[in-house]
Amino acid sequence: MEKRTLIIYTVITLMGFIFAVMSGYSQEDVINVEDSAFEKKMRPAVPFLHDKHNETAGIDECNTCHHVYEDGKENEYDSSEDQECSECHTINKGDNSMSLVKIYHLQCKGCHQKKKAGPIMCSECHPR
Ligand code: HEC
Ligand code: HEC
Ligand code: HEC
Ligand code: HEC
Secondary structure, three states, X not given: OOHHHHHHHHHXXXXXXXXHHHHHOXXXXXXXXXXXXXOOOOOOOEEOOHHHHXXXXXXXXXXXXXXXXXXXXXXXXXXXXXXXXXXXXXXXXXXXXXXXXXXXXXHHHHXXXXXXXXXXXXXXXXXX
């Protein structure tokens, strides 16, 4: 093989490897909200192109959604993207906390209503 061809092949292989490693460790694969705590879903998964959504919506801070609370107050320097929402927000309404459905709706729909942008109708987030 010609030396130049060999170099080109090496570079392409390396780039592919780096890309594979990077995508394996990022959230760019998230295309649905599908919390594992909903065992029997009434509706199909909610389409949510994570990175693209946050880019078009102009959300810079991860903890706008993946928040952490301390002594009842949001800690603006910390974030919880390593946890599912349901790890902190329980699914049932047996206790005094808000149900899991409610906190998803409050966060997603709440911001869309505030910003007057993004879907607020059931069928826009839960396509048939
Ligand atoms: C608009 C809200 C929102 C913002 C902003 C946001 N995320 Fe997420 N993210 C979600 C939701 C919803 C899920 C899926 C539900 C879950 O896993 O709890 C998720 C899931 C994830 C996951 C889990 C991936 C998996 O495979 O389970 C990671 C990692 C993540 N986000 C990282 C980030 C990082 C890093 C940022 C900031 C650059 C960020 N997120 C900003 C809403 C958001
Ligand atoms: C590390 C634990 C933790 C994680 C993970 C977490 N939350 Fe929370 N969240 C809290 C706490 C604590 C509160 C304060 C109110 C309460 O006691 O429920 C709260 C409050 C809320 C509220 C009401 C106040 C507000 O911000 O509007 C919403 C809505 C909410 N969370 C949505 C979410 C969503 C959606 C996710 C996943 C993307 C998530 N939370 C992940 C701990 C968490
Ligand atoms: C902090 C604000 C904020 C939060 C939280 C948020 N969104 Fe959005 N979302 C927006 C804005 C702003 C737009 C409109 C973006 C544009 O200009 O197209 C949008 C648009 C969308 C769209 C339209 C298509 C797209 O991807 O741009 C979908 C679907 C959507 N949001 C789903 C969700 C879901 C599901 C959640 C909760 C997991 C969520 N959003 C949480 C601000 C938010
Ligand atoms: C802005 C987007 C949005 C809108 C609008 C919305 N939802 Fe949701 N909803 C979600 C997300 C995100 C979840 C969490 C999905 C998951 O993890 O599987 C959810 C979960 C649910 C669940 C529990 C999971 C299941 O499938 O059983 C029900 C029921 C539900 N929504 C019904 C509704 C109804 C009824 C409306 C209209 C009144 C509505 N939603 C409007 C985003 C939305």
